[in-house]
Amino acid sequence: MVEADAATRAAQLCDAAVAGDRLSLARLLTAVENRTAVAEAALRRLYPTAGRAHLVGITGPPGSGKSTLVAALIADARRAGRTVAVIAVDPSSPITGGALLGDRVRMQAYAADDAVFIRSMASRGHAGGLAPTTTTAAVVMDAAGFDLILIETVGTGQSEVEVAAAADTTVVVEAPEMGDEVQAIKAGLLEVADLVVVNKGDKPGAQRTAAQLRAMLVATAPRDDDAPRSPSRPRPKRPEILVTIAATGEGVPELLAALDRHRASGRVGESSAARLARAEAQVWAILGDRLRERLHQPTRAAATASLLADVAEHRMDPYAAADRLLKAIAEG
């Protein structure tokens, strides 16, 4: 339940953020990252007015030039008169204090442009997981009126891929000539791609990489009789492949056009499937928080702790413990 003063504070910040105050927006996002009562009240307030922005996930292995591509997309989107927000999921730690990467610094060129808003988020330490936090941050930016929301992640871990895949459109960025281990990572990434970009198109092997990717995608393309991966998230159609040189901006207008096409393509059930999967993940994360609260409330905390100790010491199996907790939850 939301406390009254949190609700008041949230209302102030939300109204100011929607009116264009960037400091209030930044404060809301901090509340979202810290999962405070203000964040809950703000989300409830802003949620009905969100759902208008185009959420684009941008992911790929280290060294593929994702951040440079994001910077180039911002430049072209601004030229087209669109407002842009970026969530950059930083692989460095909140505790040991992560380095600001070169390209992130480059993006600060937009510090004076009110139509561009860039936010770094730590990839670790989110109580309820990275994906729900990122989704909530995007809802806040969406309600604050941004047209295009770019979610940039290093696509090397499951969480990061899930974050990118929670977008309306998922772009996987590759670069020519990457190492073996990175190649292996790539295969997993391609599954979530709506668009694949071969960046650093001026490097030797770029066209060969694009051709290899095309061949790989033909080989693994879903047939009509393939079972979908999950009811709410069917496997996407074979992704389009583009070549860019983000550093010079070459191919970037074509990428922006491809993003628009993907959004507008009106593939039956697909764009709404992304929204549905996102909604489900979000509701589920909140449900998990609520349950944790219930199980750790003062009257029940000791019983929960003793049950977990029994499992840790192998006196009770984890299924038996889960069933006991489920019974406790049902009893209110």
Added chain:
Amino acid sequence: MVEADAATRAAQLCDAAVAGDRLSLARLLTAVENRTAVAEAALRRLYPTAGRAHLVGITGPPGSGKSTLVAALIADARRAGRTVAVIAVDPSSPITGGALLGDRVRMQAYAADDAVFIRSMASRGHAGGLAPTTTTAAVVMDAAGFDLILIETVGTGQSEVEVAAAADTTVVVEAPEMGDEVQAIKAGLLEVADLVVVNKGDKPGAQRTAAQLRAMLVATAPRDDDAPRSPSRPRPKRPEILVTIAATGEGVPELLAALDRHRASGRVGESSAARLARAEAQVWAILGDRLRERLHQPTRAAATASLLADVAEHRMDPYAAADRLLKAIAEG
């Protein structure tokens, strides 16, 4: 609930696996990966006899030589007469069919040695998350009698780090002279380290890297008055730093000794804290599965789907939806 024939099948496989039949062990692990009814029955059967093995997480950025180090650890552990099981979390995809990395192939030298068991697991596509699946796989290997269980992950994503950090002892592997983005990843990894290994110790800069890490760890070492990160997983003490050359085996006996020291050190509450955190994560994952089953059971599936559609279309906020589902769960 476990069906009778699943229980019978599980009993057969468990008895055979515990008696040393590797094919049955492999089949159990496949059941664990696919989260079948057999897996649940098997875990319930094996859990009381597990808890004896030393679980060691080995993680680090791509290119640090983790797999070579794992191979070297196997060789030295075998020389000491210990049995070893390995869970290698492969970043490649189960769908597009991941590449076998060179070092994994090298490990196949042990194919004829019954005291060594190596299992690759895909890092994606686990219904309930990678960490619970890996933990369950380790319980099965533990009950099958392996002394040392090495869990190798590419430490670039939150999930992979969580997997490694769920072990009794977590080893973070670094290599000299890594790129900027990898450096940033490293900072997050160090937080979970019980031991840090600078591998490729024959490369230029190895000693400098070790010195830098020592300085970094001194700078970020927890003081006595630091609040713990969570009640069940206090921040580890400052990790020991070792230098190895995995390719030649240099420094590996010292690493094995350090692993034993860490396990035996009997730091009050710490080793049991790792077990407690693991138990909690496992119970929580099962609880999540049970709740999902309840909400998607035939009599309730339509109501759940309609609720999620309302959230996807921004007609209802996700907190309101979560509270409705919580009410439905409590009503049984």
